[in-house]
Amino acid sequence: MVAKNNHSEAAPQAKQKHADELQRDLNPNHMAGQNIGGGPSTLDPSVKLASDIMELTRQLQDFTSDELREIPVLPEGARLLQDAVYVDLADPERRAFRATAPMLARPGQYLVPTSDTPHMY
Template sequence: MVSSQKSGNSNDQQPDQWQKDLNPNPMAGQNIGVEANEIDRYDQTAEDLKELHDRLDQFTNAELKQIPILKTGTRLKQGAVYIDLNDPSRQEFTAMGDMSAEKDNLFVPKSEVGYMLWNRLIGVENPERLDQSS
């Protein structure tokens, strides 16, 4: 028996009239594009922001220069770990695909900071984790 069904070709699809309602931002959560690239994600460090100097007074200027701050509007990488320097508790969080840096956020990506400096940023006091063991 011969089948009379037309085989579909993905190249001649017509846009679904409901697609925009069902998926308003089809690229959300994708780690592609300008937002996910390392170039142009940072335009300042903690050293550049004078309001952080009092909050991070236990860090030297050289250490503050090693702490990059994400630009406002930059999309966070899904699954990556960050802290917000505007959050007094400086709790680590794992980014979801729809998150981006807003004007009141000072997000620091864990992947861009040395582990000992990161441990100090999040308040670790264990000397072994801070490379201060005797």
């Protein structure tokens, strides 16, 4: 017996609740903060690697080039996933923090999602 797997129906929160002409005014950030699917990953071309950022290669001199290529850095303006853990490499103390839904990567931050980074780093 083969299980039937029907994923063609959208998740309830993905459905548009307002008419097209009202959607932008009534719900301008539809789906903002929803953790459906993956967030920015190293497959996303807008995500840079620590090895691509000159300032980080200078700061992280204890890391090899190969290790720096395994550390994704979110682009400015990227929406953080709610309850995901990040480290800002621009912060001298590099403390991990848990994101809330409205958080975005701000200018001057080098946010690294811990879920996409090898644990040993």
